[in-house]
Amino acid sequence: MAKGRKAVRRKPKANPTGVLVSRAEGYGFVATAEGEYFVSHSAMAGAFDGDLVELAPISRKGASKGDGRAGARAGTAGEGAGLPAARVLRVIDRAHDTVVGRYEVAEPFGVVVPADPRIPYDVFTLRSDYPEVPDGALVRVRIAQFPTRKSAATGHIEEVIADAADEVRVGVDLIVARHKLETAFSDGALAEAAAAVLDAEGALVAGYRDLTERFVFTIDPADAKDFDDALSLDYLEDERLWRLGVHIADVSHYVPWNSSVDLDARRRATSVYLADRVIPMLPPALSDELCSLKPGEVRRSMTADLYLNDAGEFVRADFYPALIRSDARLAYNEADAILLDYKEAVAAGGDLAWRLVQCSRLAGLREAARTRAGGIDFATTEAKVALDGEGRPVDIVLRRKTDATRLVEEAMILANEAVAGCLETRGFPCLFRVHEPPAADALGSLIPVFQEFPWFTRPMEARLVAGDARTIQEILAASADRSEGELVSSLLLRAMKRAVYRPDNLGHYGLASEAYCHFTSPIRRYPDLVVHRMLRAALTRRPEKFDQEVAALPWIAEHSSDMERVADTAARQSQELKMAEYLSAFTGQAFSGVVSGVASYGLYVRLDCTAEGILPVRALGEEYFAFDPVRYTLTGEESGRAFRLGQRVPVVLKSADVPTATLEFALAGSR
Secondary structure (H helix, E strand, O other): OOOOOOOOOOOOOOOOEEEEEEOOOOOEEEEEOOEEEEEOHHHOOOOOOOOEEEEEEEOOOOOOOOOOOOEEEOOOOOOOOOOOEEEEEEEEEOOOOEEEEEEEEEOOEEEEEEOOOOOOOOEEEEHHHOOOOOOOOEEEEEEEEOOOOOOOEEEEEEEEEEOOOOOOOHHHHHHHHHOOOOOOOOHHHHHHHHHOOOOHHHHHHOOOEEOOOOOOEEEEOOOOOOOOEEEEEEEEOOOOEEEEEEEEEOHHHHOOOOOHHHHHHHHHOEOEEOOOOEEOOOOHHHHHHHOOOOEOOEEEEEEEEEEEOOOOOEEEEEEEEEEEEEOEEEEHHHHHHHHHOHHHHHHOOOOHHHHHHHHHHHHHHHHHHHHHOOOOOOOOOEEEEEEOOOOOEEEEEEEOOOHHHHHHHHHHHHHHHHHHHHHHHOOOOOOEEEEOOOOHHHHHOOHHHHOOOOOOOHHHHHHHHOOOHHHHHHHHHHHOOOOOHHHHHHHHHHHOOOOEEEOOOOOEOOOOEOOOEOOOOOOOEHHHHHHHHHHHHHHOOOOOOHHHHHHOHHHHHHHHHHHHHHHHHHHHHHHHHHHHHHHHHHOOOEEEEEEEEEEOOEEEEEEOOOOEEEEEHHHOOOOEEEEEOOOOEEEEOOOOOEEEOOOEEEEEEEEEEOOOOEEEEEEOOOO
16 A cells, blocks of 8 residues: 555445336346446346346446437347446345246146246246146246246245136236236125115105106216216206206215225225226126116215306305116217207207207316316327127227217316315315326426427426416417327326325315315225215214224225226226237238337337337337437437437337237338
């Protein structure tokens, strides 16, 4: 050691950490605070897709340097070329404690081959421990020992999901299993649901109002089985007011707190609407029968009479339990047809047509008033895969907002606001639907992207970062009729915070509502059932164990919010799976798509049918592409050709991998 130089103990340098995103080919990527790393198959060290891992960077020829931008070279170098390489040092937190896969008998073992190709490790069990599990069964295995460089993964079988996989249903079966969705009701819940009866006379004695003479109708999707909301509309000449009746299935009468049905419903928290099935929150005897507002059948309801003047302004509300009988059941397309030819329909007479017309007019006034107050309407397109009788996809149907959907939506929003306002005014407990304003950094990250478009002006920037609702409205309106319109709407929607349930009222930013709750769908959402109980208690008296339910509101709010996310994810994945299955028949065909995402390894392209896939950087051409993570662009260093968000590109569907719901594109016209 040199004289006069003090020994300094260096602080160990922290290794980068991040979540591993694996590919079916065996390699993966990890985004860290230090940048994105490529992890080869041999460097995984037993890590699974989704695991939080610690990395050790390794030198690799071609790793990007310089200004902090990552890049990738097209052609044969592969998706990870140009990114710094790393190996997994250790797994900090496991994303999977169970794996779903096919059971294969290989004496003396039973080997579970993961259904997810991003998990390339078989899990070994002892065949002697599970002799009753048939070869080829779909099972869930709990991992006892994760794989290492020297040993295989081992585990214990928790559940046999299916004795033999049904080729058509297995994909969605796997989604159900991965998310651990409950598919069977307890014996107690089934018995309680089967024993439930309407008892109309008892309802009237108990104070229900008889509204069976009022004209009531439902509007729902054509394939709906449970009808939990109905409408009525009458004009009161003496008050010069419209009485809009929102009649909601009285589920709380049949599902008391802490009953077996309630405990099952509370765990599920929501019905799950998958591409080929519905997993209901309540047993079918209730959800599809006794609680469903079927036409011609007397049903118990919790009714909200909402009084509006001719300008659509809300005047007052009245809430009470009632007996109703639906007079008409309309699908959305049928209601739209009546509204389209309203003059002919009204001239033909009848009770329905003029009510639809007036409901639609009032809905338009309500929507305009909400927009003036700062409400934000995102123009989204919902895609649903149409299936044949065997569950095979035959088409992709796009659903956009129509006059009929707007009519129902505005009536439900007003009812939800009125109930939340009533409970808050009375100082009564409620489970509010809360939507907080977006974070400034989330909105600020969109500015470099929006600067690429000519309609985005400098004065918009500060107002956007501040979360000014009217600026967001302005941006949506300016981009609406342009090719990037849906992308802009999607980016803004992603920047929003997710709405959640809370026992405290913090308002609803997106709807510009001071108080909001979910009241209108108690058949399929547990928070709505809770709100019904709270409203009933406020109108009559607090039932036994009411304080117990109030004390549980924080937990119910958090659990319901979590289960809503699980249900939404499962529903989306099931649609993506069936989309991939449908589009697999169109491999080799050309499509027009919009760049919906940009990464160092390629572009995400969204087709007009909403299906999204990857256009790998290797398919862009024989040159190096630099990735700009701020403006979300990939730019060829030789040609200067740039690909950016919102750009329309012609692509060819190269492959559609159904098990992973993965689409891969190539540029149309490229060799």
